[in-house]
Amino acid sequence: MAPTDLSRLQLPRACREALAKQRSERIDSHTIPVATAWWNTELAAARLPGAPMASSDVTQLSRGDLFADAAKLDADSDEELLRFLWRVLAWGSGMKLRLNRKRMRAVADSPSSAVATLRKALKAAREDPARAYEALRPRDRNALAYLGPAFSTKVLYFAGRGALDHPCAILDSQVAATLRDTCKWDSLGENEWPTSTYVRYCALLDRWAHEESSRFGRRIGIDEIERWLFRP
8 A cells, every 4th residue: 555645644634623722721630530559560570760650658650650660760860760760661551461470571571771771762853753663663573572663662752741842642452543543644564663653653743733823822732643643
């Protein structure tokens, strides 16, 4: 199938209506229940840096919580980098935990390599979606086992600390389904997207965000559009 001409795609009216709501409500307060006890037990059993994932009384995490994590993150600290990863995975997984033991095992098999990969990806994420995505998906393969596009793009997204000009957005199966079915990106595919597709996705959201910024008279972040695509 020939690549869809993304310059012809228009933002759905329903998304534009959603953008009228406060960013703090739709983005910062977007909260997911997390299995804190499970994470802390598994990380301790695996003797992995970055434990505990959260204190025992924490039952949920928000995007705002992860923005705060990224803002205070010491990128030179292996332990802080891995705690950031665990918290992103916990938010992204919610109560569906089936692959997370395998993700932990992959890190445990080569922690220095995993940390180096994360450090490279987080640094690139604030400047270059292509380079950042390639750090976690070199040659369309997972740099860290079981950390595919849906979760690797969450890592890249949260590295931005909630900045309105952050260039990386989350791309997962739910976002892709809306782009295909509602926005008519016919050639998108379902998963395992190559770097070129991720770059086109981020550029599409950036165009829409700039168009809507002019319409609303305030800066719209690309994540405000991603949020609607995730659950229109």
